[in-house]
Amino acid sequence: MARLTLTSGRRLVAGIPILWLLVLFLIPFLIVFRISFSEVRLAIPPYTPLIVWHHGRASLELHTSAYAFLFTDPLYISSYLYSLKVAAVSTLCCLLIGYPMAYAIARAGAASRQVLLMLVVLPFWTSFLLRVYAWIGLLNNNGVINNVLLYLGIIRHPLVLLQTDFAVYIGIVYSYLPFMILPLYANLEKHDPALLEAAADLGARPWRAFLAITLPQSFAGIVAGSLLVFIPAVGEYVIPTLLGRTDQLMIGRVLSDEFFENRDWPVASAVAIVILLLLVIPIMLFQRIQRRELEATP
């Protein structure tokens, strides 16, 4: 009896997340997947049905025209490449800025560590949209940064900062930096300081000890942080829309335009499926590394 409740309890606990993923991820995904194989039409819903009844017999109609369209119009390919480039550069910037910060927090005293972690998370208390809007005020031709530089006499004419790649990088790095710092901190904080002492004792200068001991051991943290930044950055919509270029769209913007401007749901769904495929590869890579890491810990 007790055993029975235990197993059913276990099933319930495991069942909730499975149900959650099923209802909120798998079913919507299947719907999008199914729409991507239809054609646009002027009706409600605005796409052709999957199963067509013809003289009392059902026939399956799969259209690959949406996918074919993605590869014929250079807009899509250039948007994908641009999104990947922006995400990759932003991830690298986050890593270069976030690693030293995570390292410093992990090495700080117990009291200041709590404060520093709090400061990392603090921006989340304000609306994400509001914080991105604030950057418009900073980067504008007539914004804070230009005014300060003009006042100090460093520049004579205002710099064009807004609606550039630079503004998108600033926005993404600023918004996603905590997602890089937190997993890196969680990793670095577990490192045994005796290992660095051992390295120093064996003749390694601090920089070499870092490269040989700390860096390889924090690899899992680097991967986790990078994916947490890279994956959402690829599909980022708000930041490039508010801060970015108008002549080069990121794929998230293309996706939303297809849905809401063109009302071409099949093409929009195909865009989404291709993004997913592009992201599945790094996610699977991440899981493999994580599994290897788990096996390596005694």
Place this chain on the structure above:
Amino acid sequence: MNDRPQPNMRTPAAVDPDGAYVRIANVSKKFGDFTAVAEVSLDIRRGEIFCLLGGSGSGKTTLLRMLAGFETPSAGSICIDGVDMRAIPPYERPVNMMFQSYALFPHMSVEKNVAFGLEQEGLTRDAIRRQVGEILDIVKMGGYNARKPHQLSGGQRQRVALARALVKRPKLLLLDEPLAALDKKLREHTQFELLNIQQQLGVTFIVVTHDQEEAMTLGQRLGVMNHGRIVQVGTPADIYESPGNRFVADFIGSVNMFAGAVRAAAPDSLSIDCGELGATVRAARTPCSAAGASVWVAIRPEKINIGRQAPEAGVADNAVSGTVSEIAYMGDMSIYLVRLVSGTLLRVTLPNVMRGGERPILRNESVWLSWHDSSPVVLTE
């Protein structure tokens, strides 16, 4: 050929006139208000095994870490081979350390771990491979090159840690509780191996341990530490047989200790009244204590005889009677706790020489305890 001096055999006198290889002079270390090490002065000779023995918080590990360069002394100086270590960072010291946790690099194989120190010196790949192979053979870990630390047992990790610390052929090896993580059988075995390796390579060892047995078997000399100070330095026999104060007598081995007052001081012996013992103790060859001085008498349990008969008449001193209140059979010996008439408990150990020999002493039996004049140690502090 033979009369040409070997480069490694240069006499310490050439470097340091007093022959100390490591000279620790008035070293103190404070962490905020806490004094971890207080005015320690210590000379360690070339090629010896010196054990720093003390309880936790006695400052022994802090002293070791100052030798390695991980802590800087608040005051005093440390010289190794005549060179002041004050401004020399750990990675430039002629010292290697074996960490208590071993601190093996978990992401590197055994071979990579051991090779790490040599790689920092920029040796050729062949030279590194050869030296790593040699040292792994010495610690009997050849054939484990490709294993990762988590694939090794505790004893194997200890050997790899030792190999990694020895591969650079340091003149001075610091060992922080080298055997603490091993089980008892393995520990005894490894102790003798450590001694072998030390003699084979001629390295000076400084060993930190809280385990007196480990200190006794490993150390040629011991330094007993308490509250950041060195309380006594000497050979294991010195420390055990002639402890300098009550802390050392109590810390090393077990001891029966009583307060007393010197009644008469003859040139070669003292008579001490011990209230707790209810008897007079006669002790030979002790530091001069004038009559009336209050002292402590320490007698090791194995130096007390136990018997059913009273000792011969005329030997009224150094004998007391009581009843056996507890017996602990340890196999190689038995421990008797004897309650004296005065109420004091006395600990006596007796080796079990014979198998089921004569009629053994039982609980609640009345016994006489006696000891030789040379057994009691008289302590003034």
